[in-house]
Amino acid sequence: MTDTTYHAASTELPHFDDDPFGPELLEDPHPFHARLRDSGPVAYLERYGVFALGRYEQVRAALSDWQSFISGAGVGLANFRTETPWRPPSLLLEADPPHHDAPRAVLTSVLSSRALRGLRDQWFADPESLVDDLVKRGGELDAVSELAEVFPLRVFPDAVGLAKDGRENLLPYGSHAFNAFGPRNALVQDGEATIGAVAEWIGEQCARDRLAPGGFGEQIWRAADRGDITAEQAPLIVRSLLTAGVDTTVNGISAVLSALARNPEQYELMRRRPELIRVAFDEAVRFESPVQTFFRVAEQDVSLGGTVIPAGSKVLMFLGSANRDPRRWVQPDRFDLQRDPSGHVGFGMGIHQCAGQHIARLEAEALLTALVRRVRRIELTGTPRRKHNNTLRSWGYLPLRLTEA
Template identity: 35%
Template sequence: MTDDHRDMQATHCPHSSSAPAEVSAAPRLVSTRPVPVYDEDLYSPAAIADPHPHYAAMRALGPVVWLSKHRMYAAPRFESARAALADDETFRSGDAVAITRLAQLTGRKTTIVCDGEAHLARRKLVTSRLTPRALRSLKPDVEAMAVEIVDGAVRKGRIDAVADMALAMPLTVVPDMMGWPQHARGHLLPWGVAAFDYAGPANRLFLRSLPGVIAMRLFVARLVRTREVMPGGIAAELLEAVDSGALTKSQCALLLIDVLAPSIDTTASIIAAAVQLFADHPEQFEELRRDRRLMPNAVNEVVRHASPLRAFTRRVHHATELATHTIPGGSQLLVLFASANRDETVFPEPDEFDIHRDTTGQLGFGYGTHTCGGQGLARMETAAILSALLDRVERIRRIGTGRRAINNVIYRWESLPVELTPRRSAATESREQEC
């Protein structure tokens, strides 16, 4: 264990001194073990920038911990996180994905913040364009866009991998798929950042997010009224559902936010992480170049290692046991996707990046009924960028340390300076050999 891990203070205490009281009619369960307490602030700027020492310290304590700073439970290990995500009857998303009560109330009736049949019905409305069959028709356009982005980056030589590649892809693909008006696309990234900060605790990032969240909601509501969307996109389909009576205007606005808010930052996080990881591991970049069949697993390993979503919460519907610990009904449980993906008992040497690793079951896109509906598109965009890099770049070299974004939910690079060494073409190599 590192010095950082030893510095993390943790004790054990009974439920009676720190956990919320029972609020449901379910019978009281008797925990066989006390819940360990973790006293650090997971949402401090330092912890946001470097969360993994905290995750390791919590995993060392047990599958369930009590976060004294945030007054809620957390599931830091793979077994407990996956079990909670699999049981959406007990660990509910309704009124719970965000941490603060304000965000919970204003998020009601979105796809993310609802359960059961309501969730499935709303999810179906926004994921019809994200099925494997639908994505197959989109693949040529995504690959062509990746080539254009990477060609431009190679011409520059030295680039910011975030601004010049990671954001360039989803900021084009997602708005085009949505049919989002061109004049309003400049707001999408700051609004997405604000939406994720809004899902965190009531810290400075949460307060800073409020103007952006309000502006996003007002704009989308106006868009539904004016119908100023491009034809043929998801937005136009949702407006048709309003016309048919399948949706109200307010429901339509919430569904538009559902798709837009999480779709850009998460994909940008994965693409930037892929660039960083292959820059740091050039031998694996070469292995992937030699065997493109490794691409799906390589992307999965990037998602496992980088885990763009740190955590979301669930509301415990009734008293239950999770990994031998009793959690009272009405409690909040923070499901730590990123910590679960570094669980030593599931992924040996979890801090190492290895494209040959068995990544089956990694939780970077969630699990269960609330698994990320756009993960297929995110994988496609990442694979397209990597394929274009493999074809055109001999090596990716980091220049400088880069800077992490400070966000309550998203874990990604804010800036990642790299240098791209162009790959010599076969024709060039042939001419050199003749000389």
């Protein structure tokens, strides 16, 4: 497609000058998402020169069509074909077949249903004492720092095989990694001041001799011994596991706690019907979309929603918008445990969907199970504060009271 055709096509599209990575939209993206969806299936963001997808149908289609919308050129704003990434690209998130296939197969095997069943008893016992201590202390807490962060930072690094010391580095590393998918704004620049030492620590933990026997990390290295992957790939796969395995779970747990506190009738329903605990987490992921956006690159000219997206174009998919698209969901702005949230794109879709989503679900199920057994009511005691991130929708502070059952 020629430049002339491209410009003609782009001017026929709805154009937006909004900054989806600016403080105002990071604080509350929903009005912009509604305007984006209502404008049509495809739009153009002038500020960044990228195509934008806000409707469920087109977001799901782009996520699923890895041949047309590739990840190997970067899933952030930066185009790896013309720009140097700040760290070696992920072999899972930022690679396409055939390079993506072996690392994905290894990680899928390591995180199998059988492996998670082996962790279930331990993971369900851990939050019982955590919740019990919080209730005995009076039940008032910051649910982010005292619950949503504490539990995943205990059980997940244990499962990977990390040593106890230094685990506090996991959250700032993940936060910077997700910030770096956006533009180099103040959020990225603030992280750059300290990311060097944090990234060095992360890299050291991915080495074979730093990982405890029997953990996910050692199993990845065993796959290298078998020849399923190379020895050079093994630490990068461990790094991908550490990057995505904590922040997204912390934000997902924070999202479900916030939603249950704001909708006490839904928490009461979950207490009466514990089988809805699993639904609650997925509904929170749909409702809140802890991962808000991801980019792809059009590998060739692609027709989508009546628009031809030229080869080489960056495409920004708004997962948070798709998950509240009224064309797909009835009353999408309502947190409702009686809906079926399956099909949401909060964990992605297709070959690049989150490999650790079942871990996140298991952690959330364990924590919510402990809560419904010990806590009669969850309620807000103050004004929550957002923590802005270019990719993640996060709570920085979530004051709650847990009333003993």
